[in-house]
Amino acid sequence: MGASGAVTRSTLRQQIADALSDEVLAGRLRQGREFTVKQIAEQYGVSATPVREALFDLSAQGLLESDQHRGFRVREFGVADYRSMVEARTLVIDGVIRDIFFAPRPSAAHVAAYRDCMVSVRRRAQEAARAALSGDLDILIGYDLRFWRELGAIAGNPYINDFLHRLRVQAWVFAVPYLRHDARARDWLWNRHPDLVAAITAGDRDGVRAVMDDYSRHALTWADRLAAGELEHPGHAAPPAAHEPGGGSGDGPGGEPAAPRP
Template sequence: MPGNGAVTRSTLRQQIADALRDEVLAGRMQPGQEFTVKEIAEQYGVSATPVREALVDLSAQGLLDAVQHRGFEVHAYSLDDYRGMIEARSLVTDGIFHRLVHGEGGAAADDPRRAAALAVVRRRGEEAERAASAGDLNILIGYDLRFWRELSALFGNPYLADFLHRLRVRSWVCAVQHLRRATDLRGRLWSGHTGLVDALARRDSDAAGAVLAAYNAHSLALLEHLAAR
């Protein structure tokens, strides 16, 4: 059945893309590191077609660069790139926070389903905070991405939620290129997830914005410090 084959290939393509993204986030694939479709296909024991498609997808997301006649390489981000990502994230999240607080776009502000959904997001934030306090970057990234994806999903616009998720993935790819230089990150990573959710639960967009501004300032200051070293 042709349909089944298409689904299988599409799923494999996504699985490879996810695996390579995780390799970059874990620091096992370094900025500027080059590789070919053949090398990745042999590594995962699959054909070249889904690998090529996955690499093209990751290039479109800004995680890889195509190198003419040589394959692909991990994109190297600068601190200026990170500053630009912070600005872009802020423009999106400010709008999301405002509409979540005032009940526009997604569930109404007084909808009990919204309160239940925020409680789920808050538990995700608690896990992220524990990982941040322990300095466990790999676990933090996983929970942080789920936290923001689930929070932005409350807005009710899947296109905007997907855009923010991709932007946050790129932000983490940029950040880990500097954070991996630190020997101990315990107590140095931002851990204000629950405070952000609590502000939104109180319908206080100003407080939510202040939490986000503190997060951006903290993250940028840490990366600047590590880059200077």
């Protein structure tokens, strides 16, 4: 295969992975749903190779589980998993903030990069908070993930940033089915992104710590509510319908029109 063919396949692979990731995050491709490479390839009208590669990529990210006999399955997370995600990201974020935002003598180059980055981060924070306050879950997820990813990029360690991004994606996958079926969901959408940006910009160590403590406490309090059985989990896999993988024809893997993102 020539170079252009390799680029095309690689791009298609990423588009399929992005589209399926969006389906999982939106809750349209439910936790526990099983499907094969052939089914997804037929849904998108592409060959099996980029689909297989995309599914293995999502498995590596912890969103899917693979079985050589049954294909792939959307990973299911429980309340204990969610708690562990929150605890892990809290420990890592604390270290990043302590070492990066409050370094004793940051270099001039770091200060310049920090200021440039915070302009975009501030915009993300405002959009995320606005979506949370309005209860727009789809918009919130996108801006929340971008906000934390851009904020984490200031640390300059892509391995830490990728790890934290993976945890947040998994946490959203767990949370979305509950939030979509909860009349009080807006009360449980954290919206203090701008407060964190303001505290970081002001160099307010105590303020940053207070907002981050609230971020973790908010998530764990919500987990306590779930553990107490206040909400049933509506997001587990149901028998495949005619428009879902394994159940006949359809537009997207979760029954909604879907296509790889451009």
